[in-house]
Amino acid sequence: MNKHLWSFAFSALALVACGKKEDAPAAVVVPTPAASAPAAVSSAEEKVLNIYNWPDYIAKDMVANFEKETGIKVNYQTFENNEALHAKLVAGNTGYDIVVPGAVFAKPQIDGGLLLKLDKAKIGNYGNLDSAIMGKLGTIDPGNGYLVPWAWSFTTVGINKGKVAKALGATPMPENAWELVFNPVYTAKLKSCGIAYLDSPTEVIPPAMHYLGKNAYSNDPADHKAAGEMLAKVRPHIRMFSSTMIDDLAGGKACVALAWAGDINIARGRAIENKSGNDVEALLPSTGGLIFFDTLAIPKDAKHPDNAHAFINYFLRPEVSASLSNELSYATANKASLAQVKAEIVQDKAVFPDTANLQKMVSPASFSNEARESMSNAFTSFKKGK
Numbered sequence: 164m165n166k167h168l169w170s171f172a173f174s175a176l177a178l179v180a181c182g183k184k185e186d187a188p189a190a191v192v193v194p195t196p197a198a199s200a201p202a203a204v205s206s207a208e209e210k211v212l213n214i215y216n217w218p219d220y221i222a223k224d225m226v227a228n229f230e231k232e233t234g235i236k237v238n239y240q241t242f243e244n245n246e247a248l249h250a251k252l253v254a255g256n257t258g259y260d261i262v263v264p265g266a267v268f269a270k271p272q273i274d275g276g277l278l279l280k281l282d283k284a285k286i287g288n289y290g291n292l293d294s295a296i297m298g299k300l301g302t303i304d305p306g307n308g309y310l311v312p313w314a315w316s317f318t319t320v321g322i323n324k325g326k327v328a329k330a331l332g333a334t335p336m337p338e339n340a341w342e343l344v345f346n347p348v349y350t351a352k353l354k355s356c357g358i359a360y361l362d363s364p365t366e367v368i369p370p371a372m373h374y375l376g377k378n379a380y381s382n383d384p385a386d387h388k389a390a391g392e393m394l395a396k397v398r399p400h401i402r403m404f405s406s407t408m409i410d411d412l413a414g415g416k417a418c419v420a421l422a423w424a425g426d427i428n429i430a431r432g433r434a435i436e437n438k439s440g441n442d443v444e445a446l447l448p449s450t451g452g453l454i455f456f457d458t459l460a461i462p463k464d465a466k467h468p469d470n471a472h473a474f475i476n477y478f479l480r481p482e483v484s485a486s487l488s489n490e491l492s493y494a495t496a497n498k499a500s501l502a503q504v505k506a507e508i509v510q511d512k513a514v515f516p517d518t519a520n521l522q523k524m525v526s527p528a529s530f531s532n533e534a535r536e537s538m539s540n541a542f543t544s545f546k547k548g549k
């Protein structure tokens with residue numbers, strides 16, 4: 164049921180997005196009036212903002228323009244997976260003013276008192292967010308008290324088309340793209356050109372459970388164990404657990420990847436830019452990918468909460484949110500920005516999946532602490548190959 168409720172929210176977004184090109188009725192096309200309140204900055208606070216985000220996840224001029232406009236100096240650092248960020252937040256004193264947790268990790272962070280409640284009075288552009296999506300995010304963050312969506316996408320399979328066709332030889336592409344990373348019949352053939360997995364328990368075990376027909380967000384250790392047993396069969400065929408997936412795909416080190424669609428899209432662009440001859444594509448598995456949301460949040464003990472609010476407000480300007488989708492091919496939840504997202508991005512199903520694909524996809528949910536630990540154990544044994 165959860166799955167279909169979420170799909171509805173995304174479909175609404177897709178409808179608005181598609182409407183741009185197809186001249187849908189005005190009632191559907193007209194975007195929310197775009198408020199663009201200026202970045203309100205408190206003079207009392209030191210002019211510093213410490214941001215902790217994922218790699219390759221910010222538009223080129225976003226920080227520089229914010230600094231120029233506000234005089235706030237931004238220190239920007241990156242982390243590679245939700246586990247790393249979560250461990251820092253739990254330890255406390257991170258020194259960060261803005262962090263970007265995946266929604267699947269945010270509930271224990273909210274419940275554990277690790278995040279600061281947003282002061283929406285300081286976020287004049289808040290109304291630009293898609294209310295249907297915010298409603299669904301409310302299942303993780305009740306009342307939308309703590310999280311502002313940065314971007315969304317889905318976990319899926321990315322391929323280098325030419326290399327995969329060659330490695331598969333006479334074997335046709337499977338109907339379900341997940342087979343390429345989870346079925347030994349395919350992985351044995353693709354081993355030669357390189358299979359890469361994301362390097363995180365909560366990025367690998369959920370799709371593996373989904374492939375097995377289980378709930379991708381199962382908290383049951385028996386399901387994690389089943390995923391581990393299935394994964395053990397393909398372990399000999401996996402070349403790497405990658406934290407540099409964009410370059411690995413773009414540069415041809417990997418021909419198949421269990422990865423984020425947005426990063427696969429970036430890799431496609433980078434491969435073209437570098438004239439590498441690598442033809443990279445994010446696939447839409449017949450049984451659906453796993454939708455994820457990454458969200459802006461302020462750690463409870465942040466030293467510069469006003470500056471953090473000012474940055475969030477700046478980010479929610481239509482043109483600033485649009486630059487993220489335009490430059491990084493990740494989807495935005497800023498409805499007022501869609502009119503400024505390039506048509507080719509809005510229509511790209513690997514960025515904004517169409518309704519038919521969205522309905523097949525798995526919506527985000529939350530893991531219990533015990534489940535994260537049990538997934539971590541399953542993943543560690545899988546990586547070690549024992």
Ligand code: N2P
Pocket residue numbers: 217218219220265423425426455457
């Ligand atoms: C990295 C984007 C992170 C997306 N380029 C996965 N949460």
